[in-house]
Amino acid sequence: MAETEVLCFDVYGSTHNQHSIVETLAEVADVSVAVAEEMSELWVEHQIDYSMEVTLMGEYDSWWTLTERAFEWVLDYYGIDLTAAEREEVMNAYEHLELYEGIEPFDRLSAAGHELYILSDGNPEMLETLAANSGFDGVIDGIVSVEEVGKFKPAPEVYHSIGTHVDRPAEECTMVATHTFDVAGARNAGLNGILINRHRVPEHRLGFEPDLVVPSYAALADEIA
Template identity: 40%
Template sequence: MADTETLCFDMYGTLCDTSSVTGALAAELDASDALVSRIDETWRAKQLQYSYQSALMEAYQPFWDVTADALDYALAQWGVAADDATREAILASYEHLDPYPDAVDTLTRLSEAGHTVTVLSNGNPGMLETLAENAGLAPHLDDVISADEVSTFKPNPAVYENAAARTDTPIADCRLVSGNAWDVAGAGNAGMATAWVDRANDPFERIGVEPSLTVDGLAGVADELA
């Protein structure tokens, strides 16, 4: 690896907390805390599942549409009705996710150390740019790279290869930073170095390449690389 790297941060579940949508769910729905938690879990699980399915079926649709379809499934699964205005208000929460407390400081430290700091995410460009601004991350990023550019989703190697090409960096000198083990496994398979942010102390995936670096929070990435 070079002394400085192109660092490709996943957005959802890495820089920003996807569970912060529970605030919008609670505000918009007549539902108990327990039901809100179940809807949140189903929504995220289906969002990921639908991204895998659309990639495998070669039936790409932007991540905003995937997210909307997953929300509709989650509401139907738990028998919760929502009119169009309520649904749109809940969906908008994906543009206002909370950044993890150590996100800005980590990006700042790594940038000051000479690394190129980017986002590499399944989100389509509009989603990512809006969220990066709202979460206060945009001033600390050199670029925002979307899987939309190759019309598929992680962990397809094309997504990681495109990030290397976009940043004019050999893929071996790029490092994916992600809180999603399947994403880390996919990036490693594509030839990237990786850093897994294992906040829950989970076991790693059994398929794909194991992480080059494992930390328990974003600050650990800066501690190791800055």
């Protein structure tokens, strides 16, 4: 890894907590917080499954569309019928997801000379809105969406797309994510990979190991800032 890097941050489930919508979901769906937590977990699983499925089929729908479809599946699974307005209220909560650790670690990484980019499955409008609402727009240098290539992670084209935004070779670009498949995908595509192992998951088993494993963004800043 170079002294300073282009750090490409995954957003959903990595920098931002998708499950911070749980209280809104519980209130709107009229279920307990415990049930809403289960619903949120299933929702995320189906988002990711749908994104990989459409990519394997050679198709593309926006992350917003797949998020809506995954939400509909979860509602059907639990037998919950919401009005259009209620569904919209929950979906709008996705524009206000909370940062897991706040801005401070990213400020430190930027001050150390690293270039900070979002590299996400989200479509541009979602990412721009979320970054603005969470204050993340103040620390990043740019946003790269999979919409540019019409495929979702971990397709190699997604990671190669950072090259159209920065004047750096692949070996000076690093994917930073909580999902092991995202880090493995970046390593397969020629980028470096850093795993934020917040959940203490086992190592990946396909041979594309991260260059660095840390438990948090604060720990990452301690290592490379």
